[in-house]
Amino acid sequence: MKSEPDEFSIDDLAAAPASRAPWTGIRNYQARNFMRDDMRVGDQAFFYNSSCPEPGIVGIMRVCRTAYADATQFDARSEYFDPKATRDAPRWLHVDVAFVRKMRWIGLAELRQHQVLADMRLLQRGNRLSITPVSAKHWKLILRME
């Protein structure tokens, strides 16, 4: 799961009440569907820093609530406001995540050095999705890279 660290960092997550936070602001249907359909309480995810000088994985978090309506879509003052969303038919959902731990920074270039990760969705050419699945194989390898 990608975040721009200037917007929301892993330290922000760790410092949040109970070290939990809603993953707000996802406005892409595929990313939304991954949260809605594939993420369950207890699932783990890498925290990935994007759009920053040193993009890469910086830690691990855990899903602590399944997908529900993103409140920012209803807030006209929010940058994530969606005039087409209604309370009865929300368009945008998110899970809640909990801080697990920080990892050493594993940058994009280092990730790309591993043959095993060549088919990881995050690293695919042209991938812009901010949420992508991680296979067990990829998860284990990245843990071993620490």
Add this chain to the structure above:
DNA sequence: GCCAACGTTGGC
């Protein structure tokens, strides 16, 4: 700031 890649919009 550039630009490749991809998603969304809206006219037809």
Add this chain to the structure above:
DNA sequence: GCCAACGTTGGC
């Protein structure tokens, strides 16, 4: 349903 135009993402 097609597709051109436009917007966004995100590494570099």
